[in-house]
Amino acid sequence: MQDFIANFANLESLARIYPLLFQGLEVTVLLSLVTVPLAVALGLFVAVLYSFHLRFLNPLLILWVDALRAFPVLVLLVLVFYGLPFVGINLPQFAAAVLALALNSGGYYGEIFRAGIEAVPRGQTEAARSTGLSAWQAAFSVVLPQAVRYVLAPLAGNTLELIKTTSIATAVALPELLRSARVAQETTYNPTPLTAAALIYFLLLWPLTRLVARLERKMVASR
Amino acid sequence: MGRLAETFFNAEVIATYLPALLSGFRVTLELAAAVVTLGILLGLALAMLRAFRFRLLNGLIVAFVDVFRTLPQLVVMVFAYFGLPYAGITISAFAAAVLGLALVLAAFAEEAFWAAITAIPRGQWEAARSTGLSFGQALASVVMPQAVRIAIPLLTNRTIAITKGTALASVISVPEILDKAQSAMSISANASPLIVGAGLYLAIFGPFVVVSRWLERRYGWII
Numbered sequence: 001m002q003d004f005i006a007n008f009a010n011l012e013s014l015a016r017i018y019p020l021l022f023q024g025l026e027v028t029v030l031l032s033l034v035t036v037p038l039a040v041a042l043g044l045f046v047a048v049l050y051s052f053h054l055r056f057l058n059p060l061l062i063l064w065v066d067a068l069r070a071f072p073v074l075v076l077l078v079l080v081f082y083g084l085p086f087v088g089i090n091l092p093q094f095a096a097a098v099l100a101l102a103l104n105s106g107g108y109y110g111e112i113f114r115a116g117i118e119a120v121p122r123g124q125t126e127a128a129r130s131t132g133l134s135a136w137q138a139a140f141s142v143v144l145p146q147a148v149r150y151v152l153a154p155l156a157g158n159t160l161e162l163i164k165t166t167s168i169a170t171a172v173a174l175p176e177l178l179r180s181a182r183v184a185q186e187t188t189y190n191p192t193p194l195t196a197a198a199l200i201y202f203l204l205l206w207p208l209t210r211l212v213a214r215l216e217r218k219m220v221a222s223r
Numbered sequence: 224m225g226r227l228a229e230t231f232f233n234a235e236v237i238a239t240y241l242p243a244l245l246s247g248f249r250v251t252l253e254l255a256a257a258v259v260t261l262g263i264l265l266g267l268a269l270a271m272l273r274a275f276r277f278r279l280l281n282g283l284i285v286a287f288v289d290v291f292r293t294l295p296q297l298v299v300m301v302f303a304y305f306g307l308p309y310a311g312i313t314i315s316a317f318a319a320a321v322l323g324l325a326l327v328l329a330a331f332a333e334e335a336f337w338a339a340i341t342a343i344p345r346g347q348w349e350a351a352r353s354t355g356l357s358f359g360q361a362l363a364s365v366v367m368p369q370a371v372r373i374a375i376p377l378l379t380n381r382t383i384a385i386t387k388g389t390a391l392a393s394v395i396s397v398p399e400i401l402d403k404a405q406s407a408m409s410i411s412a413n414a415s416p417l418i419v420g421a422g423l424y425l426a427i428f429g430p431f432v433v434v435s436r437w438l439e440r441r442y443g444w445i446i
Binding site for chain 2: 004008066067069070071073074086161171191194195201202206210212
């Protein structure tokens with residue numbers, strides 16, 4: 001037991017590396033703060049476009065969303081970071097991570113918003129349009145506010161997944177929380193930084209997990 | 224245009240590295256099969272145990288689910304691979320990847336199966352018990368067959384999403400598709416292996432995405 005504590009909850013090692021962990025946390029939080037709104041905006045845009053039922057466009061949108069759903073986000077990140085330089089586009093790690101995460105998660109958000117929009121009766125759009133609102137106005141002021149309520153649970157769930165997924169930026173050596181913990185672990189020969197990072201992730205995200213669980217239960221119960 | 228084709232669709236490079244990529248393809252399939260089997264079975268077992276409502280055990284199950292729904296997959300995987308050896312448990316990178324992903328999938332599967340079990344009307348339990356079945360028999364032969372059918376559409380998207388996480392195993396250098404593609408790319412200084420790798424992922428997960436879309440339409444679930 002003593003060995004276990006010395007290994008996994010070593011305060012000495014923690015005292016040495018905590019600034020590194022906090023820097024990592026900062027990058028993780030920043031990455032989430034930039035990516036979540038971008039991905040939501042992208043998803044909204046795609047879903048509203050879809051709701052206009054433009055015949056030539058919708059199969060393309062579905063294809064895009066499905067391709068992203070079939071495609072691991074890490075592969076997308078590697079393509080963006082290591083593939084784009086071959087065509088002369090060099091993105092820094094942070095921008096590459098934002099781009100890959102937003103594209104991937106934007107597809108999921110789009111799918112969720114689309115489902116929500118389809119649950120709103122068509123009469124709502126027709127009534128809104130008949131009062132003189134444009135198609136975009138009707139979508140944003142009348143349909144979406146109702147649509148969001150139908151899909152609160154998957155929206156919150158997807159946001160949680162997106163924040164968790166920022167940890168893959170480790171793979172392109174962006175010094176976010178997981179990467180910082182790995183570096184700290186290798187310099188101290190001690191797994192305490194990993195334990196600490198896991199704990200930080202847990203404390204940061206657990207409230208959101210509980211919220212998602214509650215919303216999901218409500219949704220299942222309402223069926 | 225010719226240069227672009229040479230960089231991204233170079234037949235010579237592809238021919239050289241195709242065997243390596245295909246061996247990665249096999250490892251990805253093995254990873255995916257192991258993760259799905261272990262994760263779903265463990266989730267199912269936990270949900271059934273939870274139905275017995277032993278207070279202490281249920282507390283532990285809920286804690287397990289919360290922890291593994293909250294921690295990013297990659298964090299669990301990195302911890303299993305780089306952390307556990309300090310506790311005297313050294314497992315292969317393949318095993319660490321399976322363990323990390325299967326635990327996360329088990330947490331989500333438990334939630335889905337449990338939601339389904341609680342959605343079965345009380346009358347089903349009462350009728351089963353009144354014919355003389357024990358609690359365990361009623362659970363296994365009457366409730367679960369119905370609950371599994373409710374849980375399947377809840378689970379498909381999540382299972383695909385987590386199974387796509389097999390690409391994360393490249394971070395702990397399991398020789399799966401992305402790992403092989405990345406090393407082929409850096410040796411050949413050419414992006415074609417990555418494009419082929421991306422194609423292989425689409426070949427594995429594309430069909431599942433199509434099936435999940437069909438399931439969604441059929442059962443009308445959004446998650």
